[in-house]
Amino acid sequence: MRQIWNTPGGVHPPDNKEQSLTKNIGHLPLPEKLILPLTQHAGTAAKTCVVVGEKVLKGQKLASASAGISAAVHAPSSGWITAIEERSVAHPSGMSAACIEITCDGEDRWIERVSYPNYQQASAMQLRDLIADAGIAGLGGAGFPSAIKLDSGTKKPIDTLIINATECEPYITADDILICERADQIIQGIDIVSHLLGKPKTILIGIENNKPEAIAALNQHCQGTGIEVVYFPTKYPSGGEKQLIYILTGKEVPSGQLPADLGMVCLNSGTAFAIKRAVIDGEPLISRITTLAGEACGVNRNYEILIGTPVSHLLQHNNFDQALCSRLIMGGPMMGFSLASSEVPLIKTSTCILAPSHTEIPDDEPPQPCIRCGLCSEACPASLLPQQLYWYSRAKDHERLQSHNLFDCIECGACSYVCPSxxxxxxxxxxxxxxxxxxxxxxxxxxxxRERFEFRQVRLEKADIARESKREARRLNTEQAKKMSPSTTQSTGSSAADIIKAAQLRGITKQASPEQQKAKLQRTLLAAQMRLEEAQQRLVQVTNKGSAHQQAQQLASVEAARRKVEQTTQRLTEVSH
Amino acid sequence: MMSLLTDNTMLAALLALVGLGTLFGGLLGYAAEKFKVGSDPIVQQLDELLPQTQCGQCGFPGCRPYAQSIADGDAINKCPPGGQSTINAIANLLDISAPSLDEEHGEEEIRTIAYIREDECIGCTKCIQACPVDAILGAAKLMHTVIADECTGCDLCVEPCPVDCIDMLPIVENIHQWQWSAPEHSADLIATTASGMHEDAA
Structure with missing residues (x-):
């Protein structure tokens, strides 16, 4: 027997596991509709790759993993895509998120499955791609995409593989029953992972000693495989990743680090089963074992449910009594959250649906003041100071919260459980x-x-400087032009004659080139000659039948026209020379 | 030389003091140049606490000028977008008591983001010129749009718009931004007075 270590803190809530263990894994009739959220895992939402109205087969990919931490989503049954829209999902906020709705056709027809029974010949990369393609995310509740977890990358080589079959939370028996009924397949899954990780030296299955049948089943199938089954006394929360690693190896995962930094990988037993299904049978993750428990349900039992099944469908088939139920909880009583509606779908991380009666889990009693009893510190499995954190949280003292390692809190709820107030x-x-x-x-x-604001300031300043320098250049240009024509600068006399003279001079300087002047004069000459001709014609008319006064007028105008012609001719000859 | 100094102690003292003075003066002068602080560090720290909305509601053209002004002794309660939490943080930094927000400069409101009703935009570029963080895209006679991630919600683009096509809409929380709310504190039931006012008792 391997040495086991004892974690600090922990509590012993009544485990209430026997209710759902009386029956084997059940199956539900196919629901009319399946609702598949695009985020069923930790990380970013998957990207839809089907359209509304499309016919899909069981196991067909509906959404592929996006970049970074993400997992694909597959059709759990055949049917039509009837909607891709926001639906209310299983989330503590009760808010909506993008979902794909499938209306089942009842045929449950599979897409062509590609399986790799000879996984021993496949490379680690191929196996990882298979697992990623199957959309497998941690089935223990956190939903971290398994393919990413199994990619050690440039970190330390993995020498320890730990399979988490602890299932420390009360009521939940999904892993327990899966091990009892399908231990052989779980061991196959573990072997695939071990092959993928390059045969780690140590492979351990951690399990609490309140599951004797499961331990027996595991022991039977682990014979000669090099896998060691380690059982240890029941204590909540032994199933936390860091807690389990400590129990089995005595090593602590440092704050802010991952098990991979210690050369370890920790997987849930249900995940190992899903990996076996994906690789050997070619079936993506479209179903999981979920425990239905609580006094408000007539039947307490584990079901192999299709992912996307509405919670209401599960309840309907189990004599659920709404009046009896105090609240509907997804997950266990310690770490689960209340559901706002029973229409939300079950997802990859739904370990349990708990429908307790009012006596089983009564409504929260009003909190009393902290009496500083210190029970919470004794219960904390992460060795934090819950009481201090409580005061700092109330005071919103973020600095102190961080210095007291708030982010190492695994939110197990042990402190709230023991709090007498x-x-x-x-x-x-x-x-x-x-x-x-x-x-x-x-x-x-x-x-x-701030950066953008400062950049804009710099840009505006630069533009200002550029504008200013342009203006300066223009001013210099005009000054230079003034200097080039000194006559204008000199003619600053005060008398009227001076001003006129200056104006005339300016007129001259403004004058156009000789060619232009000549053309202008020629035009003037032509016009003057035409006016002279007209005047002479009118003079002839007036001499024939006009008065003497009119004759004199016409004579004068002819004379004026002739003078203009003479003047223009004279200027023209001047300019020509 | 030594005998001259030993004979005239007064001179020796004088020389020693002058020598020391020159030496340390030189050292200090060198240090002042070598370890020169570029900008006032307190202004930097204040600027980091301000919300960088650049809205000008404090009466200064941007957050940094206001930070400078606070460093010069201005009131710390002129920033409505930062609200009471910013005032508290600044008060904590300067080690003074935190006043409440000066209503003259505006009230603390929920954060909003500018949206341009794009059908109505005439492409005048006035909002682009008003935006302190260059968060509006567009060109003359072409539709403009706000880069929502960069918008600080400063309101400065709303007023210049000649066709009033900019709306300030509150940020819609989605499932990824959601966070657990703090539990409501119930009355601390210990040590209440007869009237039930536990504050009195405290």
Whole structure:
């Protein structure tokens, strides 16, 4: 027997697991509609690759993983895409998110499955791609995409593979029953992962000792495989990744680091089963085992549900009594969250639907003041100071919260569980974590705004300088032009004659070139000659039948016209020379 | 030389003091140049606490000028976008008591972002010129649009728009931005007075 280590803190809530273990894994009739959120995993939403109205087959990819941390989504049954829109999803906020709706055709017809029964010959890269293509995300509840977890990248080589079959949360028996019924397939899945990781030296399955049948099943199938089954006393939350690693190896994952930094990978047993399905059977992740428990349900049992099945469909087939139910919880009683509506779909991370009666999980009692009893510090599995964190959270003292390692809190709820004053401690921590994350994000955007503002100031300044220098250049140009024509600068006499003379001079300087002057004079000459001819004609008319006065007038105008012609001719000859 | 100094102690003292003075003066002068602080560090710190909305509601053309002014002794409660939390942070930095927001400069409102009703935009570029963080895209006689991620919600583009096609809309929270709210504090039931006013008792 391997040595096991004891984690600090922890609590022993009644485990309530026997209710759902009386029956084997059940199956539900196909629901009319399946709703598949694009975010069922930790990370960014998947990208839709189907359109409304399209006919899809069971196992067909509906949305592919986007860049970064993401996982693909597949059709759990055949049918038509009837909507791609925002639907209310299983999330503590009760808000909506993008979903794909499939109206099932009832045929449940598979797409052609590509399987790799000879995975031993496949490279690590191929296996990882297969797992990524199957959309597998951690089935223990956190939903971290498995392909990314199994990509150690440039980090330390993985020498320890830990399979988490702890299932420490009360009521949930999904992993337990899966191991009891399909231990062989889980072991196959573990072998695939071990092959992918380059055969780690140590492969451990961690399980609590309240599951004797599962331990027996595992022991039976692990014979001669080199996989070691380690069982340890029940304590909540032994199933936390960091807690389990400590229990099995005595090593602590440092704050802000990942198990991979210690050369370890930790996978849920359900995930190992899903990996076996993906690689050996060619079936993507379209179903999971979910526990239905609680006194408000007539039947407490584990079901292999299709992902996307509405919670209401699950409840309908189990004599659910709304009047009896105090609230509907997704996940366990310690870490789960209340559902706002039973129309939300079950997703990859839905380990359990809990429908407790009012006596089973009563409504929260009003919180009382903290009496500084210190029970929370004793219960904290991460060795934090919950009481201090509570005060700092109330005071919104972000600096102190961070220096007291708020972000190492795993939100297990042990502190709230033991609090004699019913203080919802975890809610304070979650809220403060959100506040700090938001404050950091705001700070980052403010820094960008400052940069943009300063850049704009610099740009405007540069434009100003450019404009100023242009203006200066123009001013210099005019000054130079003034200097070039000194006559204008000299004629600053005060008398009227001087001003006229200056104006005349300016007129001359303004005059056009000789050619232009000549053309102008020629035009003037032509006009004058025409006027002279007209005047002479009128004179002839007037001499025939006009008065003497008129005759004299016409004579004068002819004379004036002739003078103008003479003057113009004279100027023209002057200019020509 | 030494005998001259030992004979005239007064001269020796004088020389020593002058020598020391020159030496340390030189050292200080060198240090002042070598370790010169470029800009006032307190202004930098204040600027970092301000929300960088660049809205000018404080009466200064941007956050940094206001930071400079606070460093010169101006009131710290002139920033409505930052609100009480910014005032508290500045008060904490300057180690003074935090006043409440000066209503003259505006009230603390929920954060908004500018949206251009693009059908109505005539492409006058007035809003582009008004935007302090260059968050509006567009060209003359072409439709303009706001880069929502860069908008600080300063309101400065609304007023210059000749066709009033800019709306300031509150930021819609989606499922990714959602965060747990803090539990409501119930009355601390210990040590209440007869009237039930626990504040009195505290």
């Amino acid at each position: 019913n203080i919802p401690l975890v809610q304070y921590y979650r809220s403060s974590k959100g506040d700090i994350t938001n404050a950091l994000a705001t700070k980052a955007t403010a820094a960008i705004s």
